[in-house]
Amino acid sequence: MNELFRKSLIYKTGVEYGDYTLNHVLGCSHGCNYPCYAYQMAKRFGKVKSYDEWIKPKIVANTLEVLEKEIPKFEGKISVLNLCFSTDPFMMNQDKIIELSMEILKRLNAHDIVCSVLTKGLLPIELEKLNKKNQYGITVITLDDDFRKKMEPGASQINERIKSLRALHEKGCKTWVSIEPYPTPNFIKQNLKEILEGVNFTDKIIFGRMHYNKQVSMYKEYKQFYNQCAEEVISFCNERNIEYHIKKGTFTE
Numbered sequence: 647m648n649e650l651f652r653k654s655l656i657y658k659t660g661v662e663y664g665d666y667t668l669n670h671v672l673g674c675s676h677g678c679n680y681p682c683y684a685y686q687m688a689k690r691f692g693k694v695k696s697y698d699e700w701i702k703p704k705i706v707a708n709t710l711e712v713l714e715k716e717i718p719k720f721e722g723k724i725s726v727l728n729l730c731f732s733t734d735p736f737m738m739n740q741d742k743i744i745e746l747s748m749e750i751l752k753r754l755n756a757h758d759i760v761c762s763v764l765t766k767g768l769l770p771i772e773l774e775k776l777n778k779k780n781q782y783g784i785t786v787i788t789l790d791d792d793f794r795k796k797m798e799p800g801a802s803q804i805n806e807r808i809k810s811l812r813a814l815h816e817k818g819c820k821t822w823v824s825i826e827p828y829p830t831p832n833f834i835k836q837n838l839k840e841i842l843e844g845v846n847f848t849d850k851i852i853f854g855r856m857h858y859n860k861q862v863s864m865y866k867e868y869k870q871f872y873n874q875c876a877e878e879v880i881s882f883c884n885e886r887n888i889e890y891h892i893k894k895g896t897f898t899e
């Protein structure tokens with residue numbers, strides 16, 4: 647696997663529900679076609695030249711050395727550290743990345759830093775042995791695996807992904823589901839209720855619209871569509887005592 651070196655890793659994020667984050671990989675073999683915001687930014691700022699380069703991830707080889715120095719500086723300041731906002735910590739078939747992500751989580755937890763994980767890969771069951779305050783999340787924008795392959799070609803099968811989350815839930819871990827970026831019906835006609843029922847065991851659901859894709863605005867009633875979906879998520883969560891968050895810009899006038 648290709649490598650790169652970084653001088654620093656932990657930083658405060660401007661992302662709506664984030665606090666601190668770190669990205670120990672550049673690129674992501676899941677190669678999402680929503681498109682992926684992290685890829686767009688990496689391309690704009692000259693970190694990668696093409697999609698082909700993006701889907702061949704480079705690992706930050708000095709991650710553990712940098713963390714060793716940084717963690718004491720951030721102890722007590724971080725309420726939740728997110729893995730990751732611009733790559734995927736449990737990338738499919740990337741053993742080195744998965745192993746490093748586990749090690750990062752262990753080291754952060756050892757300093758009482760609670761972590762929140764989001765993946766389109768599979769969550770390892772060994773996560774249940776870590777701090778029970780950690781939160782483990784997966785993205786689920788569809789239950790149709792053909793559509794999943796089109797949008798998230800290198801990611802895990804959707805049923806397997808949900809199964810890995812459920813296994814952690816059954817071990818008493820906190821779990822969450824990100825239904826974002828949710829596609830409009832001109833991408834795929836699907837029943838949001840079925841998706842919600844498929845993840846009804848989770849502790850929290852985050853719902854958000856799709857951005858940066860012209861096909862969304864080609865669906866004339868997209869604003870009304872997202873308003874209805876958001877309302878459906880809220881009433882589903884309220885009925886079942888599930889925490890929820892509707893991303894900014896999803897509800898409109």
Ligand code: SF4
Nearest residue numbers: 674676677678682733
């Ligand atoms: S999993 Fe996340 S980081 Fe990876 S390509 Fe998909 S959207 Fe981008």
